[in-house]
Amino acid sequence: MGTQRSRPVTLRTIADQLGLHVSTVSRVLHAKPDESLRAASTSTVERIRRLADELGYQPNPHATSLRTRRSNLVGVLVPRLSDMVLATIYEGIEEAAAEHGLSTFVANTGDRPEAQRTRTNMVIGRRVDGMIFGDAYVDGRFLDEVAGRGIPFVLVSRTAGAHPSVTCDDYLGGRLVAEHLLELGHRDVAVVAGEPYASTGIDRTAGLVDRYREAGLSVPADRIAQSRFDVSGGHAATARLLDTPNPPTAIFAVNDFAAIGAIGALRNQGLRAGDDVAVVGFNDTPLAAELPVPLTTVRSPMLDMGREGLRTLVRLLEGEAVESKRLRPELIVRASSVPSP
Amino acid sequence: MGTQRSRPVTLRTIADQLGLHVSTVSRVLHAKPDESLRAASTSTVERIRRLADELGYQPNPHATSLRTRRSNLVGVLVPRLSDMVLATIYEGIEEAAAEHGLSTFVANTGDRPEAQRTRTNMVIGRRVDGMIFGDAYVDGRFLDEVAGRGIPFVLVSRTAGAHPSVTCDDYLGGRLVAEHLLELGHRDVAVVAGEPYASTGIDRTAGLVDRYREAGLSVPADRIAQSRFDVSGGHAATARLLDTPNPPTAIFAVNDFAAIGAIGALRNQGLRAGDDVAVVGFNDTPLAAELPVPLTTVRSPMLDMGREGLRTLVRLLEGEAVESKRLRPELIVRASSVPSP
DNA sequence: ACGTTTGGGCCAATCGTTTGGGTAGAATGT
């Protein structure tokens, strides 16, 4: 009941049934409360409203979009949704989008430039009103191009050039880690640094390195290993870092998953995280607290990042000037970060 | 270059520029190679094609959908995208969708019935051609309703009633775990069983219990704890299971994340997974192998499940009769499953 | 020589909404 199975109900269905013109019905159903009053008499408004939801009328979005040139669609590009960090950010985006009456297309690009290109085109082909990129390359070249095509967009998670973004204050996060490790007496720290094109890894690393330098300690280049952001990436990078006569006493992985990979690599060397070597991650994913040795990490507001990213895009679409925002990270100390021997 | 920034290029742009009628252009650009030959002369076809991609023509999907009543959109509902399992399944869906020229809307429902309802309506309101549910309740009541509204859909991950689905053979998976644990001499096993409304947990548990029964061993009700599918759910359930004078010698968690939670709970009791208690998970997420004690688990073909789910939906949309499919699981033995003392 | 086919396109309706203009009649102002 309610929703007829056979013929979709349109404005015309309602108009005909009530002996009115579709435009009248449209105005009543569409306009804000104040305006609908001037569109028809109170009783007509009432009749239209009643019939509309009796029939379960739902406006056809394709017709609306065609006419208004607004799709209420936003495209979202992420490296991988199976990365819990991005998935959580996306959840925030999607939540906020729903609140704004927007729907989202999301696509994985695997951080591959040609996929970014084809998926962006596909999404633009769908006539989205705007886009959110969670997979920005720090050089921002591709994004400049997109901007040149007049597509409004916002970045989340990673920054690039001067494009508006909503991120965690990754640099500060790195500094927090450095301070913590310095307090614990670690003078020899290594970094599983993530991909060289992602601002997240870059900034987190820079924060740590800078703070160490301020403390008079340098982190040499061979203590910094670039890595993928997933478990096996962290594993591989750590294995490389450990392939040296005197291993570091602490490892900072710029991502919890990479940290888990690091723990695996340590294990393979007969070392125990949180016992022989301090390990610190980033993001405070729900796993961190539950690992056999609970992981010290930096909590980043992933859900908020998504929500705020979407809101920023909405403001952008409304023509407002927007600016980038950095959300505050928080150090969460757990058992994996032990004092230096 | 290529894409004009100002006015969107439509069929009309091309037609006018070439002195042709839009219908001619439409036929040439739209039809399959064989048909386009009868639509215009070879040279005209050539001219149209050239101009089209010189101008970077992209058909307006809203116009097309409005006219054809086909949106090439599919809606996907999942409990949570931040669950790596569902995220990976979705990646499969999205990949396959792209190959078929389809786009997807995905929404989280958190397994909450009212969210399932509102999100389904929202998605249907977007005029999707079909849907994929990854969050089916085993009773299938809501899905019967959706079916009654004439929306074609396919389930992934979980089954429900007789609705077409693509799942892992969870029952078999449970049996494989049972066989493994029996071989290791475990006579007293507990199950972190997942939510009571999800066929995954139900079937995996049933597989194990049945196999144990066949071996002449029963798994009493107080050894089976319902749980959420995430880390903290597994933790809580395991804590309950351990709150007994004689703890089990093995724990089967129907999900790797729940297994990680179980490991955390064991740790809190001073027990070590893979040392004092055998722990087995399910899904073989990338983390499983990297844990300090690598996790024995059952590999489920998550990506394929998504891909096959989408393909099944496509067949359904083409009017073919489809049937449910169970993909084969594989036991992956690692260090966390030790013999019974 | 004349009817038929075919090649190559054009015409126009249609999908469902939105929106800038009417307009007829009633109410109001002076």
Place this chain on the structure above:
DNA sequence: ACATTCTACCCAAACGATTGGCCCAAACGT
């Protein structure tokens, strides 16, 4: 009493693409 202003609507033109017909001229068949 007559001009003006509301009220409560209706009209029709878009938005872009698709598609069943239709049509003209050239080619073909016999």
